Amino acid sequence: MIKLTRVSKEYPKRGHALRDVSFHVRKGEFAFLTGHSGSGKSTTMRLIHMADKPTEGEVRVTGYSSERITQRDLWKVRRRVGFVFQDFRLLPGRTALENVAFALEVTGTPRSAIQSKANRLLSQVGLSPKAGALAHELSGGEQQRVAIARALVNDPFVLLADEPTGNLDDRATRGVMDLFWDINAKGMAVLMATHDLELVRRYPHARVFELEHGELVFDSALAAEGELTPSLQEERGPRSVTDGAA
Amino acid sequence: MYAIREAVAAFKRAPVLTGLSSAMVGLALFVVGLFGLATYNLRLALTAIEERVEVAVYLRDDARQSEIDLLLTELAAIPEVRMVSFVSKRDALERARADLPEFGELFSDLEINPLPQSLEVELRPGARDAEVVRSISDAAMAYPFVEEARYGREWVDRLFTLRRIGAASTAVLGTAFALVAALIIGTALRIAIFARRDEIYVMRLVGAKNGFIRRPFLLEGAMAGLIGGLLAWLLTYGTYRGVYTYLFEVAWVPTAWIALGLVSGAAFGAFSSALAIRRHLREI
Numbered sequence: 001m002i003k004l005t006r007v008s009k010e011y012p013k014r015g016h017a018l019r020d021v022s023f024h025v026r027k028g029e030f031a032f033l034t035g036h037s038g039s040g041k042s043t044t045m046r047l048i049h050m051a052d053k054p055t056e057g058e059v060r061v062t063g064y065s066s067e068r069i070t071q072r073d074l075w076k077v078r079r080r081v082g083f084v085f086q087d088f089r090l091l092p093g094r095t096a097l098e099n100v101a102f103a104l105e106v107t108g109t110p111r112s113a114i115q116s117k118a119n120r121l122l123s124q125v126g127l128s129p130k131a132g133a134l135a136h137e138l139s140g141g142e143q144q145r146v147a148i149a150r151a152l153v154n155d156p157f158v159l160l161a162d163e164p165t166g167n168l169d170d171r172a173t174r175g176v177m178d179l180f181w182d183i184n185a186k187g188m189a190v191l192m193a194t195h196d197l198e199l200v201r202r203y204p205h206a207r208v209f210e211l212e213h214g215e216l217v218f219d220s221a222l223a224a225e226g227e228l229t230p231s232l233q234e235e236r237g238p239r240s241v242t243d244g245a246a
Numbered sequence: 247m248y249a250i251r252e253a254v255a256a257f258k259r260a261p262v263l264t265g266l267s268s269a270m271v272g273l274a275l276f277v278v279g280l281f282g283l284a285t286y287n288l289r290l291a292l293t294a295i296e297e298r299v300e301v302a303v304y305l306r307d308d309a310r311q312s313e314i315d316l317l318l319t320e321l322a323a324i325p326e327v328r329m330v331s332f333v334s335k336r337d338a339l340e341r342a343r344a345d346l347p348e349f350g351e352l353f354s355d356l357e358i359n360p361l362p363q364s365l366e367v368e369l370r371p372g373a374r375d376a377e378v379v380r381s382i383s384d385a386a387m388a389y390p391f392v393e394e395a396r397y398g399r400e401w402v403d404r405l406f407t408l409r410r411i412g413a414a415s416t417a418v419l420g421t422a423f424a425l426v427a428a429l430i431i432g433t434a435l436r437i438a439i440f441a442r443r444d445e446i447y448v449m450r451l452v453g454a455k456n457g458f459i460r461r462p463f464l465l466e467g468a469m470a471g472l473i474g475g476l477l478a479w480l481l482t483y484g485t486y487r488g489v490y491t492y493l494f495e496v497a498w499v500p501t502a503w504i505a506l507g508l509v510s511g512a513a514f515g516a517f518s519s520a521l522a523i524r525r526h527l528r529e530i
Contacts, residue, residue, distance in 0.1 A: 071456070071528070078453030089451070091444055093259075102445075105248065106454035154453060 001027045001158055001189050002048055007057035009043050009214075017043040018214045020057070025191050025207070027157070030184045032200045033193040034229065035211035041193040044211065045162045048191070050077050062157050079107065082151030086163035088143040090135040096122060096146045097131040103153045121149040125179055141172025148179060159183060161192040165199065173199065197231055249461035256442070256466050263438055264470065270434040271474025272481065274427035275511055279482035281423050282507070285416050286499045292409055299374040299405070301367040301382045301397045307335075309363070309391035317389055318365055324382060326373035333364045362393060376406050431474070431514055435467050436522040446526045456527055463523050464516045471515020475508040 002025040009018040018040045025031050033041050046052045047059050050069055059066040062080040069077060090099050100118040109117060122131050125145040130138060138146065144164055151159060161180065165173040177199070184190045194200065200208060210218035210229040218229040257264045303321070305314060314332065322330045333341075338361035343353045367382055379402055383395040439446075442463075449459045482499075489496050 074450075075453040075455045078451065083451055089444070089448065091448060103448065103452040106449045106458060107452055108458075150448075150452065 001025050001029070001062060002191060003058075003060040004044070004047070005058045005060070007044075007047065007054045007059060009040075009047060009052070010055045016214050018047075018054070018211075021211070021214070021216045022057075023209055023216060023219055025158075025189055028184070028187050028189055029207055030181070030190045030203070030205075031192070031207035031209060032203070033191060033209045033211065034195065034197065034200050034231065036231070037195060038213075039211040040214040041195070041211055042162055043214075045083075045160055045191075045193050049081060049083055049160055050074055079154040080157050082148075082154070082156040082159045084144070084147050084151050084159065084161040084164045086166040088135075088140075088147045088167075090143055090146055090150075092135050095132050095134055096127055096138065096142075096149075099135060099146055100149050100153065103150045107154055109153070117153070118149075121152055122146070124152070125149045126175075139172065140168050141175055144168060144172070144176050145179065148176070148183075152183070156188065158189045158191065161190065163194055164192065165194065165196065177203070197229075200229075201232065248458070249465050252462035253465035253469060256462065257469065263441055264466070267434040267438045267470045268473040268477065271431045271470055271511065271515065272477030274430040275475055275478030275507065276481040278420075278423050278427050279478045279507065280485060281420060282499055282503060283482055283486060283496070285420070286503070287496050288412055290497055292405070292412060293371075295405055296374045296409075297371075299369060299379060299397070299402055301369075301379055301386070301395055303365040303367065303383075303386040303395045304362045304393040305364060306391045306393050307362065313389070313391050314363075314365070317386065317392070321365065321367055321382065321386065324385070326369055326378045327367055327382065328370045329368045331366045331368075333366055335359045335361055335363045338362065338364065376402050428514065428518075431471065431511075432518040432521065435470060435515060435518045438466070438470070439463060439519060439522045439526065443526050446523070450527065459527065460520065460523055463519045467515035467517075467519025468512040469515070471511040471513070471518075472508060474515070475511030478511070479504055479507065 004024075005022050007018055007021045008016065010016050021040070021044065033044060035041050043052070047054055047066065048061055050059070050061065050064070050066060053066050061077055064073075064077045064080075091102060094102065097118050100121050101114050104114045104117055105111075119128065119131065122128050125148050127142060127145050127149065130142055133142075135143060135146070144167075148159075148164075159180070164180075165176055168176060180190050180192065181203075200206070208218065208220040208229055209216060210231060212230065220227075220229075303317070318330050318332060321327055336359065339353060339356075339359050342361060343350060346353075365386075367386075369378060369382075379397040383397055386392050386395040446459060486496060486498055
């Protein structure tokens, strides 16, 4: 589904953002990508979304390779991968329904089907009663739900979420996380980048990757059972670090 | 269909911004329009003067008719010559009387007609330059019965110098005005597109095709260019009417120029939008 093979990313001014990162998210999996600020989470998400190309290595997403994809064909990947941001990026001046309908319209959904599909998606994220509210009239949690509904317009295989709960309070965070798990339960893979270890700890069944200074230092699938990520170990006091991730 | 609907909707959603873009395009093209009006009238004035360029070949009184006919035929055979007409001594006097009525008495008291017979050589349009008139004059002067060949050497030279200056300044100023207009139009449309960068971002995010994203913006650019062109037309026409009514007589530019201006406005609007949107299409 998502496969990174020895991926490095170097920026001319910033230097290495990622170094030799490899991991594989399988179909229907729920995974967290965690790490401190500046560890390379957002860079990884951008590479998976093919908004950028790796300096070295290969990113494969639902069959498309970063080595072969052209600007012209990016839309094909984007229709298989939904994306949710921390800052929602809704269109101001449009209602919740219009924001979802806009995404449907620009991806070629027949006009006759747009209204009903937009309503269905809003209902799926529990926002039907707020369909007519303008984006700025919604709470943070509600705005994020609209953004999730928008990310689902193409029935993607994977949902990428970059710090989706970063601007939300606890209650809204729980609501959004429940929604992600509901979506995942229907077979869609979810990869969520977050620096919130407390949140990661709440979902012990999820796969966890941890990045540190651009390197992958933990993959729960490769670690011993019950082993904590380096950050969690750090939080709980000094313990030996098993580096079996990469 | 979506492109047209979205382009019209964009005008409705942000009427002030799109109105301002069109106004900026209009004002930029208005300057070009004024320049076109001035250039066109200057060209008309120069053409009117050029039409008066001809060679007058004065003949001796003792020139025989057969010799005159031979010269007339030879001059008429020159490709640049449109027409050669013979003016007899009597015709010359009649003309002088008509052209100079203040000397009417002087001409009527004459016992001998002092005016010479002549051949008037008219040139074809496009051949009325100093080189051609000089060579025709030289050809005529080779005949012994030709007294003099005149073409107003000084003013013909000045006229053609003026025409060269006119052509050069039209090219330089025209290019400068067009470039300034292009910059203003480009900036206006760039601002309009920048205001909608969020929409472009979302379209890219959810997987809209580049062509699909681009089309409404190109149409919007073309519409802004066309509306700006119409505005420039109205402003230029208003200026023309004002000058015609209150200052001096000027001619209105040909319809083909107006059509070209409108089409160029629309095409340039679409082109500027295409350039401006390229950057946003690479952002995500």
